[in-house]
Amino acid sequence: MKLFQDIVFRLSKLAAYLSAAILIFMVCHILVEIVLRSFFDSSTFVLDEFVGYGVAAMTFLALGYSLEEGALIRVNILLIRTKGAVRRGLELVCVFSTLVLSSYVFYYFWRNWKRDWDRGAVSESIAEIPMWIPEGLVVLGIILFIIQLFAYFVRVATGGDMITSGGGEE
Amino acid sequence: MEAIVAGLVILLLIFFFLGVGTWVFAGLLLVSITGLMLLLDMSTHRVGVIAVKIIWRYASTWELAAIPMFVWMGEIIFRTDISDRLFRGLAPLVDMIPGRLLHTNVLGCTMFAAVSGSSAATTATVGKITTTELARRNYDTNLAIGSLAGAGSLGLLIPPSIVMIIYGILAEVSVARLFAAGVFPGLLVAGLYSAYIIARCMANPELSPKSSETMTFGQRLKGAVNLLPVIVLMFLVLGSIYSGLATPSEAAAVGATAAIILTLLMRQMTWAIFVESLMGAVKVSCMVCIILIAAAFLSTAMGYLHVPANIAKAIGTLNLSPIGLILILSVFYIVLGLFLDGISIVVMSLPITLPLILQAGFDPVWFGVYLVIMVELGQVTPPIGFNLFVLQGLTGHPIGRVAIAALPFFVLMCIAVGIVTLLPEIALWLPDFLFNKPT
Numbered sequence: 001m002k003l004f005q006d007i008v009f010r011l012s013k014l015a016a017y018l019s020a021a022i023l024i025f026m027v028c029h030i031l032v033e034i035v036l037r038s039f040f041d042s043s044t045f046v047l048d049e050f051v052g053y054g055v056a057a058m059t060f061l062a063l064g065y066s067l068e069e070g071a072l073i074r075v076n077i078l079l080i081r082t083k084g085a086v087r088r089g090l091e092l093v094c095v096f097s098t099l100v101l102s103s104y105v106f107y108y109f110w111r112n113w114k115r116d117w118d119r120g121a122v123s124e125s126i127a128e129i130p131m132w133i134p135e136g137l138v139v140l141g142i143i144l145f146i147i148q149l150f151a152y153f154v155r156v157a158t159g160g161d162m163i164t165s166g167g168g169e170e
Numbered sequence: 171m172e173a174i175v176a177g178l179v180i181l182l183l184i185f186f187f188l189g190v191g192t193w194v195f196a197g198l199l200l201v202s203i204t205g206l207m208l209l210l211d212m213s214t215h216r217v218g219v220i221a222v223k224i225i226w227r228y229a230s231t232w233e234l235a236a237i238p239m240f241v242w243m244g245e246i247i248f249r250t251d252i253s254d255r256l257f258r259g260l261a262p263l264v265d266m267i268p269g270r271l272l273h274t275n276v277l278g279c280t281m282f283a284a285v286s287g288s289s290a291a292t293t294a295t296v297g298k299i300t301t302t303e304l305a306r307r308n309y310d311t312n313l314a315i316g317s318l319a320g321a322g323s324l325g326l327l328i329p330p331s332i333v334m335i336i337y338g339i340l341a342e343v344s345v346a347r348l349f350a351a352g353v354f355p356g357l358l359v360a361g362l363y364s365a366y367i368i369a370r371c372m373a374n375p376e377l378s379p380k381s382s383e384t385m386t387f388g389q390r391l392k393g394a395v396n397l398l399p400v401i402v403l404m405f406l407v408l409g410s411i412y413s414g415l416a417t418p419s420e421a422a423a424v425g426a427t428a429a430i431i432l433t434l435l436m437r438q439m440t441w442a443i444f445v446e447s448l449m450g451a452v453k454v455s456c457m458v459c460i461i462l463i464a465a466a467f468l469s470t471a472m473g474y475l476h477v478p479a480n481i482a483k484a485i486g487t488l489n490l491s492p493i494g495l496i497l498i499l500s501v502f503y504i505v506l507g508l509f510l511d512g513i514s515i516v517v518m519s520l521p522i523t524l525p526l527i528l529q530a531g532f533d534p535v536w537f538g539v540y541l542v543i544m545v546e547l548g549q550v551t552p553p554i555g556f557n558l559f560v561l562q563g564l565t566g567h568p569i570g571r572v573a574i575a576a577l578p579f580f581v582l583m584c585i586a587v588g589i590v591t592l593l594p595e596i597a598l599w600l601p602d603f604l605f606n607k608p609t
Contacts, residue, residue, distance in 0.1 A: 017447065020451075020452050023455075027427060054235065065452070065456075072193045073457060074197075075191060076188060098196040107218065
């Protein structure tokens with residue numbers, strides 16, 4: 001049980017590291033673009049496309065990790081006023097509905113991915129990126145999020161620790 | 171009538187899904203999906219296809235990249251001694267004004283806001299130093315905490331600003347114009363705060379005890395050198411935007427890089443700080459971006475249901491004057507601000523309020539500024555106000571105490587909203603001057 005939780009979190013963390021790598025890549029790409037534009041009157045021509053894929057991939061890949069770290073915000077008016085079994089039950093309802101939602105979204109993302117993979121669809125820019133690559137990263141992120149949610153569901157149901165939300169940023 | 175019902179059902183769904191405590195992004199998606207299925211009898215298949223299309227389109231919006239990068243920059247500054255230097259630089263300068271070091275809160279936040287996009291980060295970074303320093307010197311606790319709570323929220327108004335980027339993307343307004351529009355209202359709010367502190371401390375000098383140390387002019391100037399890192403970052407970020415070298419999103423990359431280089435030069439950057447700041451940025455921006463993506467889908471769903479158009483029509487029949495409309499919206503936003511965080515407020519209300527505002531003839535850039543101030547108000551109102559949470563964590567005082575300390579600054583911010591509403595030029599002059607009026 002503990003092992004299962006550990007493995008799942010390690011996977012989520014690995015995906016978050018990938019997100020971090022994408023963030024560094026985006027920063028570098030933008031710097032190159034600025035230098036090319038300002039000093040060489042040129043461009044990589046694919047900045048908005050690549051960085052767009054980057055944001056999508058890094059957001060979805062980091063979902064599981066952010067969930068477990070309590071970074072995803074929620075309105076806790078009710079949560080902070082409930083205790084014990086009621087609180088635990090409420091948490092299970094929240095996790096379960098998010099689980100259903102994620103699986104639903106996953107199914108349709110998967111369909112798109114499969115279609116683009118089968119047809120070998122590429123982006124409309126000069127880079128002609130095969131669409132299955134960025135879409136695949138998003139699908140992977142959703143899969144890991146679902147696994148992390150499932151692990152969390154099991155943990156809450158069996159009396160384990162609940163995530164304490166840090167409240168977020170804004 | 172049908173539109174009112176649809177609007178009410180959506181509202182109930184929002185209260186239900188968010189109220190039980192689902193994660194905000196999941197709640198917004200659930201509201202949209204159930205709304206479309208229940209009210210428009212759409213099949214699960216059709217909703218799924220629409221959902222994925224919208225989610226993908228917004229998730230791969232490249233302007234969103236500004237969010238992780240500005241957050242990263244803030245995380246780096248938070249973890250190094252730049253904020254400490256900010257205090258050491260400002261303290262000798264403000265020591266001569268009534269209210270003394272209390273002004274380090276206001277000025278520190280104002281300057282830090284110019285390199286940070288978020289108010290929680292601003293409050294936490296500046297407060298980390300000032301709360302202990304002011305308490306140690308026996309400054310009045312209420313003024314110390316209150317001014318920090320109020321000034322911390324300037325992080326949203328003074329560019330760069332994450333909330334403004336979100337507003338710009340959703341309302342399709344130029345982020346560079348929005349950033350420029352926030353400058354003078356931000357300075358206005360800061361000015362009101364400082365004036366209030368001066369007035370209070372002239373009436374009762376005990377609120378800000380005299381320090382025993384006396385300093386020469388040279389020493390003060392020497393201290394001011396500590397402000398350099400923040401000023402350099404400010405100059406690079408804003409300079410790259412307004413020189414035309416970079417778009418606001420690109421400026422975020424410049425800022426993050428500059429922060430890394432600067433902290434390397436100051437021998438502050440370590441591998442551990444680099445990784446921590448990076449992972450912190452990944453977490454926070456994941457939270458912000460996923461909510462933004464979910465909210466984009468909610469807007470689309472509301473559009474399918476004709477909710478915004480119909481509510482706009484209904485309010486149109488009331489024949490409200492523009493000022494009347496703003497008054498009603500202000501009450502609406504203050505109430506929302508009691509319970510919701512800033513990003514949720516912006517993304518949930520915008521599909522309804524933006525058409526109303528445009529119909530009444532307001533400038534969308536001006537409304538962006540107005541909305542950001544309303545969000546700032548929400549940051550300092552209990553039970554849900556992030557600046558209050560941050561200060562509760564920093565000072566250990568209960569949230570009620572912090573909220574009472576922040577109350578005068580809440581009132582000052584309301585006054586600022588009034589001034590900016592009556593004199594919209596305060597917001598609009600700078601963007602018009604920098605980018606010419608849009609035709």
